[in-house]
Amino acid sequence: MMPSLRARLLLWVLLPLAAFVFLTASQAYEAARETASLVQDNALLASARTIGEDVGWQDGVLVSDMPPAALEMFESPYGDRVFYKVATVDRLLGGSPDLPLPQRATGFPVFYDTTIDGEPIRAVAYQRHLYDSGRAYPVTVVVGKTEASREAMVRTLWRPQLIRQATMLALAVALVLIGLTKELRPLMKLKDDVADREPMELEPIRVAHLHSELRPIVDAINRCIARLKLHAARQRQFIADAAHQLRTPLTLLETQVQYACQREPVDPAVAEALSGIRRTSRNMIDMTNQLLLLAQVESDAPAAAQQPVDMAAVVSAALEELLAAALRRGIDLGAELGEGLLVAGNENLLGALVANLVDNAVRYTQEGGRVTAACRREDDTVILEVIDNGPGIPAENREHVFERFYRGRTDVEGTGLGLAIVRHIAQSHRGTVTLAPGPARVGLVATVRLPAWREADAAATAESEESA
Ligand SMILES: Nc1ncnc2c1ncn2[C@@H]1O[C@H](COP(=O)(O)OP(=O)(O)OP(=O)(O)O)[C@@H](O)[C@H]1O
Ligand SMILES: [Mg+2]
Structure with a gap:
């Protein structure tokens, strides 16, 4: 996997910046060293000159009077040790005999690095000529000093x-990180928007305040979504056409079989075969309707037809439709409807949802049972709760019954698609469906929860109709 954009951009900024800081810091170090050397060397030379001034003749002999001021100028809080030496060619006039002279002296003063007692020192050798009866006597003055104060000066x-540059580097890192986090926010939001979508949501992505670099990506995604939407629309159209094409001959078949059954019974075997055909054709009609409904629900965008739907009316209509079946089985079918039952959605689909649940309750409850649809x-x-006092569904099957073509009982006719359709419709209306045992562990309660209609839905509907 590629490292994160943040890490890569940080590297792009940090590596060159760190190299730059390193380079300028080492240059600054060299410059500081040079300055410190210059200052310290000048002090050494001034001191050597002062000592040299005080070499003179006394009774025909060269003597050195060490002026205290000459070494006092080196007093520092760094505890530097100072050495000096005054010598003619053949005689030591004063100071430390151990202080080495420069190895090569081509012209005075000479600055050089040497050691004394193993300790590094910086030294200057300065030469002065004294004259006596026309002869010149060279006197060499050497002053040396340990390096503590020079190092301290370099540091100061x-x-x-160094601190300024390091602060700049830290500031750059912080700003890059903060800037990136802030600037990447629209991208993260875009990611969340895409990730949080419903599987069949085919509306274009709308992002306010998008960077110009991200705009083409969003446009490309939106073009892709538009193609998918077109594809889904074609599929929906195909399903609708297929439904129409299939239903017509099936209805015709049923009418023909019905007609044949009503004729004078000919042969009991033929009559039996006819009623078999009739049962099968009815199953086929049910199966076709359920299959087409499932296909429609699965290919539908969830936001499709977000109209205010009154669940009270939907439940009443579904019960009315199933009343005959309930009566046939001696089932007491009732409704308990509350107030304010508007939801946002598609009336036909919600009707199919209620009808499937009530149909199950009526179909699987024993004769003489009771079924209530409460909203x-x-x-x-x-x-919405559809409550029956039938056999219920064992806990281990309660998830499986939502699978397509899963049938718990085979003694009753059915296709095994009803609850799969119910769950799809509930989800496409941003709702849920659950199954639980009824009161006193008898029967089944199917519970559907749907978000109620809000004024905001009205605004969204108007907007989507406008854009469509
Ligand atoms: N109210 C209920 N009481 C007892 N069992 C039920 C009830 N509702 C559903 N079931 C069980 O769950 C299974 C799946 O139900 P589903 O509605 O998905 O399919 P179906 O009723 O068999 O076929 P379809 O509804 O498509 O005609 C059923 O076969 C049945 O065994
Ligand atoms: Mg069913």
């Missing part, structure tokens, strides 16, 4: 620079 000159409002949720 260099450290503020009520709780805060922002409309809750």
Whole structure:
């Protein structure tokens, strides 16, 4: 995997900047060293000159009077040790005999690095000529000093620079990180928007305040979504056409079989075969309807047809449709409807949802049983419960029954698609469906929760109709 954009951009900024800081810091260090050397060397030379001034003749002999001021100028808090030496060609006039002279002296003064007692020192050798009866006597003055104060000076000159540069580097890192986090936010939001979409949501991505670099990506995604949408629309159209094409001959078949059954019974075997054909054709009609409904639900965008739908009316209509079947089986079918049962969605699909649940309850409950469809409002949720006192569904099967073509009982006719359709419709309306045992562990309660209609939905509907 590629390292994160943040890490890569940080490297792009940091590596050159760090190299630059390193380079300027080492240059600053050299400059500080040079300055410190210059200052210290000048002090050494001044001291050597002062000592040299005080060499003179006394009774025909050269003597050196060590002026205290000559070495006092080196007193420093760094505990430097100072050495000096005054010598003619053949005689030591004063100071430390151990102080080495420069190895090569081509012209005075000479600055050089040497050691004394193993300790590094910086020294200057300065020469002065004294005259006596026309002869010149060279006198060499050497002053040396340990390096502590020079190092301290380098540090004092260099450290503020280093601190400034390090602060700049830290600031650059912080700014890059903050800037990136802030600037990447629209991208992260875009990612969340795309990730949080419903599987069949085919609306274009709308992002306000998008960087110009991201705009083409969003446009490309939106073009892709538009193609998918077109494809989904074609598929929906195909399903609708197929439904129409299939239903017509099936209805015709049923009418023909019905007609044949009503004729004078001929042969009991033929009559039996006819009623078999009739049962099969009815199953085929049911199966076709359920299959087409499932295909429609699966290919539909969830936002399609977001109209206010009154669940009270939907439940009443579904019960009315199933009343005959309930009567046939001696089932007491009832409704309990509350107030404020508007939800946002598609009336036909919600009708199919209720019809499937009530149909199950009526179909699987024993004769003489009781089935109730109750709908009520709780805060922002409309809750529909279809309660029966039938055999219920064992806990281990309660998830499986939502699978397509899963059938619990084979003694009753069915296609095994009903609950798969119910769950799809509930989800496409941003709702849920759950199954649980009924009161006193008898029967089944199917509970559907749907978000209630809000004024905001009206605005969204108007907008989507405008854009469509
Ligand atoms: N109210 C209920 N009581 C007992 N069992 C139920 C009930 N509702 C569903 N079931 C069980 O769940 C299974 C799946 O139900 P589903 O509605 O998905 O399919 P179906 O009823 O068999 O076929 P379809 O509804 O497509 O005609 C059923 O076969 C049945 O065994
Ligand atoms: Mg069913």
